[in-house]
Amino acid sequence: MIQIKGLTQIELNVNSEVRTATISPEDTLLRVIRESLGLIGPKVGCENGDCGACTVLLDGKPVKSCMMLALDAVGKEIVTVEGLNDTLIQEAFVEYGGFQCGYCTSGFLMNAYAMLDAVPDADETVKSEWLSSNLCRCTGYEGIKKAVAFVQKSQKNK
Structure with missing residues (x-):
């Protein structure tokens, strides 16, 4: 410094x-x-x-x-x-409408990415806990949940 x-x-x-x-x-x-x-x-x-x-x-x-x-x-x-570089979670957010106005999207992406890395088999309670630290004022939560579930399923099928 x-x-x-x-x-x-x-x-x-x-x-x-x-x-x-x-x-x-x-x-x-x-x-x-x-x-x-x-x-x-x-x-x-x-x-x-x-x-x-x-x-x-x-x-x-x-x-x-x-x-x-x-x-x-x-x-x-x-x-x-910006550092996620075309990850599957980003693609899933687009595919499943995990955004509305988009303002909260980057925060949700970062939390979802970290959760999927730390707890890939997260159940609904764990997912809810991780994602509850972010707010979507447009109430786009269903698309976010679907995107996370899609990535989990894709990771299991690898």
Whole structure:
């Protein structure tokens, strides 16, 4: 880290690429990802951890980037929706209408991707628990559930 007149220069590993950003110590990871690095997948929603639109993966686990200081992400692997690169869960969201207005979609994708990796055989209770940390104001939950179920079934058939 290099300090520059009240600002700090940090390196973040985002989507397998080391990126440099000059930040204020109070900057959230969400703001740095969007405003300094230009990745707009994580959305600004409630900014208090309720909606999940800002969800990213940090060392493979979903976190709400609006609730985390960017400084705390130094040395960790960050994945945004831009880093999913045409995954099956993205295709399933399109196929099964796992979005309406699309604002919440990136957060749901990140949580679903992490859940399918951590608990591939998740039952309905586990899926509901994982996905309850995200809100869809358009109530597009049925398409999201169908997309996750499709990926689970596809993974079992491999």
